[in-house]
Amino acid sequence: MGIELTKVTPALTTGRMPVEGNTQPAGLLHGGASVVLAETLGSIAAQAHAGPGKAAVGIEINATHHAGIREGVVYGESRAIHLGRSTASFEIIISDESGRRICTSRLTCMIIEAR
Known part of the structure; x- marks a missing residue:
């Protein structure tokens, strides 16, 4: 996927991903690739x-x-959006180099005991 993290905090996590290598047959950024970037950051x-x-x-x-x-x-x-004891929710905005919004995603994670 080529994802590169640029900042990591609970409140704000940022990163970037190349379009090349992450396209669907019509040559556009694959929607699933956008979701992978969103879920990775969140x-x-x-x-x-x-x-x-x-x-x-x-x-x-x-x-x-x-x-x-x-x-x-x-x-x-x-x-x-929410940083709780058992869940955490995030809004993830994906944009192009000019700032045009490509995708908006929302992710909720459950916080569990590690094994």
């Missing part, structure tokens, strides 16, 4: 919130794809 933020001895596991994700993109890089920004 899950990493949830794990940062959970802390030692805990694990964050995704329990719900959704995505709305607003625009297509054929080349370049997309940027993701995961912002915490």
